[in-house]
Amino acid sequence: MLAYITWEADPIILTLGRVRLSWYGLLFAVGLLVFGYYILDKMWKREQLPEKWFTYLVIYTVLGTFIGARLGHVLFYNPSYYLANPIEILKTWEGGLASHGGVLGIIIAIYFYSKKVSHKSMLWVFDRLAVPSGLVAAMIRTGNLMNHEIYGRPTDLPWGFRFITNLYGGEIYGGEPIFSLPSHPTQIYEALAYLIIFAICMYLYWKRDAYKKTGLIFGVFMTLLFTARFFIEFLKNPQEDFEVDMLLNMGQLLSIPFIIVGIASIVYSQKAKQNNI
Secondary structure, eight states: OOOOEEEOOOSEEEEETTEEEEHHHHHHHIIIIIIHHHHHHHHHHHHTOOHHHHHHHHHHHHHHHHHHHHHHHHHHHOHHHHHHSGGGGGOGGGOOOOHHHHHHHHHHHHHHHIIIIIOSOHHHHHHHHHHHHHHHHHHHHHHHHHTTOSOBOBOOSTTOEEEBSOTTTSGGGTSOOOBOOSBOOHHHHHHHHHHHHHHHHHHHHHTTOGGGSTTHHHHHHHHHHHHHHHHHGGGBOOSSGGGTTOSSOHHHHHHHHHHHHHHHHHHHHHHOSSOOO
């Protein structure tokens, strides 16, 4: 007998007029602005770094994450639609954030932060940002689970999930639900992988003082996270029609350069003559 889990979680926590508070938005915000802020604050105090650096780091990182994630989705997955309908770019509440775009947005933001604020190398900053990032990423994937999105291909494994596929026209908003076939809950797979990566980065920072080897924590984070992402993508459904016949999907193609950057950063951390630059 086929066993599976029927997932009927409502992605909306509450509605006030035209404003909807979603689990995805709440988890994203709590991960970035509460847990991420708290962990970085503890790190800043441990190293006795200037308070001004911390304040500006939060501002640059938040802006880089949201702007980059949104523009990444626009440019990587459906540029023709958004170029024809530019006002749709602003409708972030309708979904559409790309993690690879978020990473690129952070890289650009930290370039300016390093030049204008800390006057430390970008790797120095990334080593510290990487520590809480796995936890933030896990919470974002939990938000995807609550949204019934980015799930995997059909499976007969007992932990397969049946997701509601018409969130904005189904039972949640007054119609009949349409459920997917029992599918891989790839959001959970990724969230668990990211939590493990978060634990590794915390260990490297707090127990091994790895931040003293510039580039090491960042390199480990990038290599592990995007390698996990690369392999989990094999279980996912295509996010866009153009991915159907691709040997590697867009998420995998975009992960490869980030893996290379991670490996290069680890190598650099071991060979650099002067660390903590």
